[in-house]
Amino acid sequence: MTGLLALAPLAPLAAAALILLGRRAAAPLALLGAGASLYGGARLLSSVAAGATASLALPGLPGLPLALTATPLTALLSVLVATIALFVLTYATGYMTEDPERKRFFATMLLFVAAMQTLVLAGDWILLLAAWEVIGLASYLLIGFWHDRPGVPAAATRAFLTTRAADLGLYAAAFLLIGATGTNAITQATHPSGPAALAAGLLLLLAAMGKSAQTPLHGWLQDAMAGPTPVSALLHSATLVAAGAILLIRTAPLLPPAALLAAGLVGGTTTVITGLIAFAERDLKRLLAASTSSQYGLMLLAVGAGYPLAALLLLIAHAAIKSSLFLASGVFQHSRDSTRLDDLRGIAAERPLAYAGFTLAALALAGIPPLSGFLAKDAVIAATLASPRTAAFATLALAGTLLTGAYMGRALHALWHGQPHPRPLAGIGWMIAGLTGLVALAATLALAFPGIRTLLGQPLPETVAAKAAGLSAALTGLALGWLLRPERALGPLLPWAQRGFRIGGGLSALTVKSALTLARACDRTETLLYGGVLAAGRAGMAVARAAQASDDLGLDALIAALARGANRLGARLRTLQSGLIHRELALATAGAALLVASLAIALLAAPAIPPR
Amino acid sequence: MSIGLLLALLTAAALFGIGLYGALSQTNLVMIMMGVELILGGALLNLVAFWRFLHPGSYPGQMFVLIVMTVMAVEMAVGFGVAIARFRARGSVEMEAARELQG
Amino acid sequence: MSALQLAFVTFFGLAAVWFALVVFRTSSMMRSALALLFSQTALGALFLALQAEFLGVLQIMMMATEMSIMAIFMVMFMMDPGGLGQMDMTHQKRLSIVAGVVAAAVVAVVAVLTPWGAPATSIPNPSEQLQGLGRELLGRSMLVFETAGITILTAMVAATAVAMPALQRRRER
Numbered sequence: 001m002t003g004l005l006a007l008a009p010l011a012p013l014a015a016a017a018l019i020l021l022g023r024r025a026a027a028p029l030a031l032l033g034a035g036a037s038l039y040g041g042a043r044l045l046s047s048v049a050a051g052a053t054a055s056l057a058l059p060g061l062p063g064l065p066l067a068l069t070a071t072p073l074t075a076l077l078s079v080l081v082a083t084i085a086l087f088v089l090t091y092a093t094g095y096m097t098e099d100p101e102r103k104r105f106f107a108t109m110l111l112f113v114a115a116m117q118t119l120v121l122a123g124d125w126i127l128l129l130a131a132w133e134v135i136g137l138a139s140y141l142l143i144g145f146w147h148d149r150p151g152v153p154a155a156a157t158r159a160f161l162t163t164r165a166a167d168l169g170l171y172a173a174a175f176l177l178i179g180a181t182g183t184n185a186i187t188q189a190t191h192p193s194g195p196a197a198l199a200a201g202l203l204l205l206l207a208a209m210g211k212s213a214q215t216p217l218h219g220w221l222q223d224a225m226a227g228p229t230p231v232s233a234l235l236h237s238a239t240l241v242a243a244g245a246i247l248l249i250r251t252a253p254l255l256p257p258a259a260l261l262a263a264g265l266v267g268g269t270t271t272v273i274t275g276l277i278a279f280a281e282r283d284l285k286r287l288l289a290a291s292t293s294s295q296y297g298l299m300l301l302a303v304g305a306g307y308p309l310a311a312l313l314l315l316i317a318h319a320a321i322k323s324s325l326f327l328a329s330g331v332f333q334h335s336r337d338s339t340r341l342d343d344l345r346g347i348a349a350e351r352p353l354a355y356a357g358f359t360l361a362a363l364a365l366a367g368i369p370p371l372s373g374f375l376a377k378d379a380v381i382a383a384t385l386a387s388p389r390t391a392a393f394a395t396l397a398l399a400g401t402l403l404t405g406a407y408m409g410r411a412l413h414a415l416w417h418g419q420p421h422p423r424p425l426a427g428i429g430w431m432i433a434g435l436t437g438l439v440a441l442a443a444t445l446a447l448a449f450p451g452i453r454t455l456l457g458q459p460l461p462e463t464v465a466a467k468a469a470g471l472s473a474a475l476t477g478l479a480l481g482w483l484l485r486p487e488r489a490l491g492p493l494l495p496w497a498q499r500g501f502r503i504g505g506g507l508s509a510l511t512v513k514s515a516l517t518l519a520r521a522c523d524r525t526e527t528l529l530y531g532g533v534l535a536a537g538r539a540g541m542a543v544a545r546a547a548q549a550s551d552d553l554g555l556d557a558l559i560a561a562l563a564r565g566a567n568r569l570g571a572r573l574r575t576l577q578s579g580l581i582h583r584e585l586a587l588a589t590a591g592a593a594l595l596v597a598s599l600a601i602a603l604l605a606a607p608a609i610p611p612r
Numbered sequence: 613m614s615i616g617l618l619l620a621l622l623t624a625a626a627l628f629g630i631g632l633y634g635a636l637s638q639t640n641l642v643m644i645m646m647g648v649e650l651i652l653g654g655a656l657l658n659l660v661a662f663w664r665f666l667h668p669g670s671y672p673g674q675m676f677v678l679i680v681m682t683v684m685a686v687e688m689a690v691g692f693g694v695a696i697a698r699f700r701a702r703g704s705v706e707m708e709a710a711r712e713l714q715g
Numbered sequence: 716m717s718a719l720q721l722a723f724v725t726f727f728g729l730a731a732v733w734f735a736l737v738v739f740r741t742s743s744m745m746r747s748a749l750a751l752l753f754s755q756t757a758l759g760a761l762f763l764a765l766q767a768e769f770l771g772v773l774q775i776m777m778m779a780t781e782m783s784i785m786a787i788f789m790v791m792f793m794m795d796p797g798g799l800g801q802m803d804m805t806h807q808k809r810l811s812i813v814a815g816v817v818a819a820a821v822v823a824v825v826a827v828l829t830p831w832g833a834p835a836t837s838i839p840n841p842s843e844q845l846q847g848l849g850r851e852l853l854g855r856s857m858l859v860f861e862t863a864g865i866t867i868l869t870a871m872v873a874a875t876a877v878a879m880p881a882l883q884r885r886r887e888r
Contacts, residue, residue, distance in 0.1 A: 579714035581644065581707040582807055586636050589814055593821075614834035616724055620765070621826035623728035627758075629819025630735045637811035638739070642788055646751050649781075650735050653758050656774070664765040665834045671851035674844070675859070677770050678852075681777060682863050686870040688781055692788055693874030700880060705792045 005056040005068045007040030009117040016110035026106040027093040038082035045075040067123030072455045077120035084238045085113045087437045092230035094430025112138035125174040143227040155223040161512045162220040166210020173203035201259025212244030212296040215270040225285040229330030237322035245299045252308040264304020268396030270297030275403025285339045302380045305387030309458040310379035317376040320442040321364045327435040328358035346418025357439040366405040367474040372445035382466035405477020413482045620661035627654035641705040723764040731757035744789040752782035768841045
């Protein structure tokens with residue numbers, strides 16, 4: 001069991017390393033890595049379904065070991081991540097056929113998959129935090145994949161800094177919980193109570209808002225559509241943005257009612273606002289991005305209503321559905337080299353298979369039975385009806401459902417009417433293969449839901465009223481979208497919606513710009529300090545040179561002068577030695593006279609010695 | 613104070629002075645040696661005078677005289693050898709030209 | 716001292732001094748050599764007058780020989796042995812005169828002013844002197860004498876070596 005626990009995150013990581021080292025066979029290795037991860041996850045799920053749980057402990061900080069755990073929830077999520085990854089990578093094999101940077105792409109995707117597996121299987125806060133950060137990094141690398149194109153690096157930076165700012169909430173919450181409970185395990189056994197729990201809950205909500213693109217942090221997801229479509233399909237519909245919802249689903253038992261209420265309100269507001277944005281969008285991928293935020297709003301609403309199982313069902317269904325929608329839009333993008341709805345008119349006849357998949361997934365998302373989306377939405381609406389705040393939550397949920405139908409209908413309409421321009425597309429086989437797999441999954445997941453319900457064993461309300469309300473809202477929305485144009489439908493709200501309901505420059509002014517300004521200020525300070533250090537160094541050198549000069553001019557000159565003086569004295573004395581005999585004799589005579597005189601003086605001056 | 617002693621000593625003084633003048637003023641090596649001979653002669657006279665007038669019974673005085681005479685002879689011999697060598701090397705023994713030891 | 720002895724001392728003393736002056740006043744080399752000879756001989760006679768017979772005889776003998784040899788060397792080495800050229804072959808004359816005069820004056824002053832004490836009265840006769848000298852030589856001053864002998868030998872060898880011409884083979888090279 002522990003081997004399987006390790007296989008799921010490590011297989012993609014090993015595949016990434018092989019791609020980087022070998023620089024060949026990128027796509028096959030990617031598929032192999034994802035396949036191995038799926039195998040591990042599936043075996044894990046089957047073991048867990050049979051009733052076993054496993055835990056793999058890794059050495060961490062003293063008293064705070066790292067752990068991977070396999071519970072029904074974590075095993076299920078692991079299988080989900082691996083499945084979506086496998087299909088998307090299959091699609092990417094075809095999508096990236098003509099791109100020269102494929103190796104970098106596949107390696108980074110595999111890194112992401114490995115980190116995501118670690119995150120869903122994490123058993124303690126520290127490992128969760130680390131994996132959280134790594135998926136943020138992978139998202140930055142993948143959004144900015146085509147960094148030469150205008151606007152792409154800015155979009156990647158914006159996404160990274162926005163989610164990073166929200167991640168502070170996760171850090172604070174994790175440390176708060178570790179401090180309150182004394183252990184870093186994510187268990188549901190030990191709850192903190194009182195203000196600690198509320199604070200932790202709100203901070204976790206903040207982190208979830210950032211990662212899952214909830215209002216007011218929803219702007220970055222639309223900008224993240226600048227990356228390649230497989231990235232949007234994997235990260236920004238099914239897995240990375242799901243991390244926020246997964247966090248709240250796992251910690252739902254810990255959250256006090258006030259935090260749940262906050263989560264629900266945030267989710268509900270997001271559903272409506274981003275739904276409106278999606279309806280007014282003129283770019284297909286951005287529409288789908290706004291739709292993602294909207295759906296995750298519904299999931300948070302379900303958690304806020306007190307039924308995390310409903311959120312989980314919607315998460316699983318949405319993952320398959322949204323990735324299929326993105327994969328199909330990727331096919332359209334490659335056909336027309338654009339993702340604007342105006343440019344994609346009439347593509348339905350050009351790419352019938354892709355359009356068929358798109359339609360199926362769109363209907364599933366809107367909530368048409370017997371597709372999985374219907375069951376999931378039904379669970380969410382029923383949860384809101386059964387929650388303590390029925391009026392607010394249910395209204396928001398139904399409004400979200402309506403809007404879902406509206407923008408999906410609009411998209412279908414826009415793609416249907418128009419002139420086809422057929423042309424061949426490289427790698428279409430792989431793309432259709434991946435798309436088909438995911439669409440099939442989206443269509444048939446409903447069959448797995450009862451099994452999931454029994455596996456997790458949590459309560460789930462079911463009422464006929466919910467079913468009826470949901471279905472009617474979906475159908476109304478679809479009709480609205482197909483028939484009405486957004487300008488007429490939204491009226492005065494249109495400009496707001498088209499700008500993404502940005503107020504005062506949006507959150508980017510708050511987080512992104514301030515972070516970059518701070519970075520520039522730090523750079524200037526550092527340059528100043530560096531200049532100061534160099535100046536100190538130069539001053540030291542100047543002192544040294546002065547000392548050397550004083551030594552040269554002072555002491556050395558003195559010594560040289562002494563030497564010269566001695567030399568000159570010696571030269572003068574040398575003239576005495578003329579070599580001439582008579583001079584030498586004269587000197588000898590003078591010397592002898594001096595000697596005799598001194599002797600005489602000594603003898604005369606000395607007291608007389610009495611003779612013995 | 614004996615007159616004889618005084619006379620002898622004065623004679624010796626005169627010889628000493630003349631010899632010193634000669635040694636310092638002559639250019640020729642042989643003449644210089646002559647001056648030195650006179651100086652030594654003055655010294656000898658002093659010694660003999662002192663022996664005669666002050667310590668006639670003490671023979672070390674005469675011994676000293678013998679030694680000084682020996683020194684005079686030796687000095688002459690070596691001096692002439694040097695003169696011959698110099699003459700062979702330079703062709704003259706004029707000391708004005710002998711500046712080889714100039715420092 | 717008897718008057719005769721005193722007379723002799725005076726005479727020979729003046730002779731010595733006068734001949735010494737002649738040595739340096741004459742320009743003839745031969746005459747210088749002969750004058751020196753006479754001066755030294757006068758000195759020897761002075762020794763005799765002072766009753767140091769052995770020493771006087773020795774002095775006269777040695778000086779006669781030495782001066783003769785000096786005369787021969789004079790003729791060999793001098794440019795103008797006869798002194799016929801009348802050249803002034805002196806240098807630093809003033810210094811030398813001053814030195815000579817000062818030295819003589821100092822010695823004379825010392826000689827005159829020192830209280831030498833009473834002169835001796837009894838002088839041993841020549842044979843006694845000889846015996847005494849002999850005993851002195853072979854007794855207490857034996858080492859001095861031996862050393863003097865070795866020194867003379869060394870000096871002879873050295874003088875001969877210095878005076879010898881350079882060896883044949885050096886010239887051939």
